[in-house]
Amino acid sequence: MRINNSNSIDSSKVIKFYFNGKIYTAFEGDTIASSLISNGIFFTSRSIKYHRPRGVYSHSFEEPNSLFEVNSDETYEPNVLSTRENIYEGMKIKTINSWPSLNYDFFSFLTLLSNFLKAGFYYKTFFGSNYLWKNFFEPFLRKMAGFSKAPNKIDKFKYSKKHIKCDVLIVGCGPSGIAAALSLYKSNLKILMVDDDSSPGIKLNEPNEKEWFINTKKELGDKVEIYTNTTVFGAYADNYLTAVERINEKNNRNKLKTRLLLIRAKKVIFANGSIERPIVFPNNDRPGIFLSHSSTYYLNKFGVLLGKKFILFTNNDFAYADILNLQKNGSEIIAVIDVRQNLDGYLPKLAEAKGIKILKGFVISNTFGKKKIKSISVTSLANNRSYNLSCDCLLVSGGFSPSIHLHSQQGGDISYNHDICGFIPDKFINHQICIGSLVGKNSFIDCVESGINGGNYILNEFGFKGYLKPDLSEFKAIKYGKVIPFWAVDTNAKLESKSFVDLQNDTTIADIKVANLEGFRNPEHVKRYTLNGFGTDQGKTSGIISLGIISKEINQPIEKLKPTTYRSPFIPVTFGVLAGRQIRELSDPIRRTALNKCHEKLSAVFENVGQWKRPWFYPKVNEKIDQAIFRECLSVRNSVGILDASTLGKIMISGKDSLTLLNKVYTNNFSNLGIGKIKYGLLLKEDGMVFDDGTTTKLSENRYLMTTTTSNAALVLDWLEEWLQTEWTNLDVFLTSVTDHWAVITVSGPKSRHVISKLNPSISLDSEDFPFMSYRQVNLAGIACRVFRISFTGELSYEINIPWPNATYIWNKLLDAGSEYNITPYGTETMHVLRAEKGYPIIGQDTDGTINPIELGMGKLLSNKKDFLGKRSLSREFKSDKYFVGFKTIDPNLIIPEGAQIISLDRVLNNDKENLDNLLINGSLESEGYITSSYFSPILDHSIALGFLNSGKEKINTDEIFYATGDNNELIRTKIVSPVFYDEKGLRKDG
Amino acid sequence: MKKFSALSILTEGLSGNKGWKPHWQSVDPKSQYEVVIIGGGGHGLATAYYLAKNHNITNVAVLEKNWIGSGNTGRNTTIVRSNYLLNESSRLYEHSLKLWEGLSKELNYNVMFSQRGVLNLAHSLQEIRDSKRRVFANKLNKIDAEWLDSNSVKKYCKIINTSKDSRYPILGATLQRRAGTARHDAVAWGFARAASNLGVDICENCEVTGLQIEKNKIVSINTTKGNINTKKIGIVVAGHGSVLARMAGIKLPLETHTLQALVSEPIKPILDCVVMSNAVHVYVSQSDKGELVIGAGIDSTNSYQQRGNFSIISGQMGSLLELFPIFSKLKMLRTWGGIVDVSPDASPIIGETPVKGVFFNGGWGTGGFKATPGSGWVFAHTIANNFPHKLADPFSLNRFYKGKLIDEHGAAAVAH
């Protein structure tokens, strides 16, 4: 019921919304919860396990009950928490977990079976048959669990991220947080404040307190940056805090939904207050039962009253402020049920003076009202006498539990505080302090003082002098009576099954007792066994209560128990905002070479290689992949081809110890490499396995250019840096990644020399002046280039390094120059085929981190004159005899699948029907090897494959038949040959 | 032990649920045992159970510094599969998978082993090669394995995005239908209950603080609950392997990292299988409770903190949403970290150590949950016989001296 219009809502803007198909109105600024309540809707939901009627229970992130599905089109949202989400025009709110309707729910009979569905019942049954579990029980349990349906459409909302650095982050803009800011704001420190609510301070009732709050905020002005509607949900090492900001629908032109704030603060002040907790009693879950402080919130913020006839159940004085506030606004207060016998605090006295009936030493022993609370039973603790009282709203307060979550997330210590009956931060984490009700302060004045002092302390930490000592004498220090620890009302076994500790998971006192009986006594075990605290509210209200109940059950004081660990996030955070804009094509950066446009113009099909997009092949019109590769391969072998090799990793190595580094990491010796010369080398990991390969060129004294494979470029650089920075710190070496400083064009084929010379006829390119494995600084078409004579195809080749911006120019020049030879751009696939014909392994394709140089047939690259990384491992006892070999199929047209396993049979297969499945009938088969690369070789007109074979070296060129596993379980016959299929003498590299 | 069945639930329900008994007896340790298992995770408890069950050794204690299952057993994403590449691994994990298939019955405890199928996605030509190699290798070992092209992946998992223009399109996947997930806590509790029933002492809140070695032999153990004499111990402490081994003067080749995971809020059933993508570091399944359970990549720094860095979590979200764009509006509910010990070849170390009577089982890294029953089985055998079980033999510590590595990770690059 709405009684007035508070300034948090805009009563000129009426909003129509739907709840379970029916239309209602609310005002702009309302939450779903306040909209429902203002329309008199209290029964909003069904509980997950027993399908009991439930309603809104609280006002913020602690809400356990009222989760909804919103809308059904592409703006659909699952598990929307009514207390946190603003209402908007046309919003369609739907109850979850009820069928066919909220009012008549089929599964509500489950509540009758609660005796058989106690905590952990599913561990004790359903395991008679794997078949039934898989096809019946598990699917049924799964169907019953879970809240909303998952969305089935692409998310149209936008999210973003913002990185913020500040001197001081104040979490919480209540009185203590604002007071801390007051101490700090005159310094030139960068201060950031965040508050979860849209109107912090809204729960203040006293006029002078409200006034102080508003004036102070005004005074702070723009000296502090305040983010409201923003929740800090994670606290990580070194004051890295993560928050999520809900963007106001109203002025949201970009359709931004939420924004992730990633905050690095020099100092953090936690002023994020406390959360009211309930007391548990029989049937404490009916619609119309609320946390006490929520009544103040709904009234002050939305002008909404939670009922007409109120009863309050409490163990503390603070809740009296709520009931007095309600009385002031014309509500009828039926009674206050206070578990305490002696009330000496100021507020209960004031309440009594205002004519409010207080039942001292009483508890609630039951409640009534099927879909909304109608009346309650109260029982005297002294004489057990009971009677009934009617009401339409029952407020409950069991005291306040400090929000220690963020402090605890970082492993911060906590201790039990008897004054507030709750856990508070104990030792603060470095560069952080906690203030206000978070550390157990109760009154407004205490909180403000705690904030001022905290602010002064931080000021001091930054080296500022001069403290703020404001005059706060106008605020009277209220005397509060003692809170007594009271978690749950004692009752009989039957009603224990109706006394809900965790409203969301329907965990009752009976469940916790059964758990205890079954030996689950550690709070972590109880949580896992009963699911208490596992809900979307993460036990914000139920955690401490279950601890209280456990403490009683196992007869140990609560301060001896440890609450279950708090973890990020403090509130649920959408995946969408965590990803921010790093989705789709931005989910991982795309790297393109300088020649990308040229490739697109040639209709290249691209392949992902690491983050790079590389041309895979260049199909002509109507050409299939195989045909394109056939054509590309033969062009290189017979005339000339051109390849974009820019993605190869390139590392500049300079400094006087460069050579020392090379000799430490490469297996072979680089000492005798002359200037302008190139050497191939292998890099091993400590375990002696090949990690990467490439060439290194000596550019000048103490300057080398190392190349790596495309995929390992960053890894190799990291690897070298790691050694330099951690083990070889005395070496004078600098590493610079120049991968994208130099574009690389490889011109390969017998006609390549002719093509290059057209770009600069004055240079001599013949093999005497410019021999294989050497490098020249050459001017090509007016551009200073580096040309390397290395070959990955076996043909005469020139690798031209061109300054990145000039790459397209040179590419086009080369295409022009080569047109008379039909110069053919070729992609990675052709490159793979050509190198396979030559038996060159690709690190990462033919090797997998478990291959050493000897197995790879490169034993001769292991220097015995020097030490190198991985050498020691190679001297270990175990030597495998697997060896890198070539496979030539008996049928030249059958291509073995890459990844095929090789088996050897003690007989020759009779026919093709003898496939793998048939062989396996008699038991498993031993693998003798596997295929790493496999192609059809156009120049050889034969299928070829590379791979590893046990005792491979001895099998080369024997007649022995091996069998490779085919994609359809067929077995492909093959012989073993040298991996060098073509030009075994290596004559073609000089053209 | 009170037998669990539908009937027991019924009779207890009718009589007020007063007759339930502790699933296991949590006791203080005695001063002497034949075998002491250090670490009350799944592996330690399974070891104790099989010592009693298969080898009739019941004078056994399991010492757990917190509560049982508090380590990685209660923190993992519960993927159970056996489709490993290398013979040594796949045979061990397959042995384990076979035990999983009868585990609930064996333990009289529903560990909710759910054979819903595991997809390992391939996003590049190289991953296709690697995947097929694994499938072929599995076939030779008679382990169920299939290669699916991207259309078949889509058919098997309808909500996955196989679009060609996603950042790293799904080119195919391997599928093991017998693989799946299990309820991690129940595994610890079920083994504890069964072991306790056979006479094993389960000692919680009992931290081992020192190991007394004389003449290169274990003689006793110091704990926060007193000293214990014994001639044999099994160290099964996951992320604390090097810490415990050091107490025995043994230096192990292990690196310790934090591994994080997270769950979403519960939603109605949407994902019926397990999807793993190594290239983009995402592992996801949906628990019976309705939460999406998502594993992340490893935190690269070495740490003993059960907390990781935010960037690991947020960094993987884009990739997750690439695979499942419809998950964008789901909410992350809880994140956590566990401490994992990773060996140089990313395979476990099981067996004897240089100190007599000290047996070690660890280094399972990011993927030991699936091995729980099998690991317990072979470790119990090894301890009981003072001789490695044949499936455990290749995993002995001396493989690092000999150089016979089992580099599953290097070769297959699949974590978990």
Ligand SMILES: Cc1cc2nc3c(=O)[nH]c(=O)nc-3n(C[C@H](O)[C@H](O)[C@H](O)COP(=O)(O)OP(=O)(O)OC[C@H]3O[C@@H](n4cnc5c(N)ncnc54)[C@H](O)[C@@H]3O)c2cc1C
């Ligand atoms: C986030 C995450 C996800 C994972 N996902 C998967 C997955 O999907 N599939 C999979 O197969 N594996 C997965 N794993 C790995 C798997 O969890 C572990 O390999 C496995 O659970 C280890 O079991 P355990 O019993 O050896 O260790 P734990 O369960 O960690 O048990 C070791 C116990 O030793 C105790 N302990 C330590 N020191 C002492 C001491 N001094 N005295 C007494 N006790 C001590 C610890 O408290 C702990 O309880 C994952 C791990 C993590 C962290």
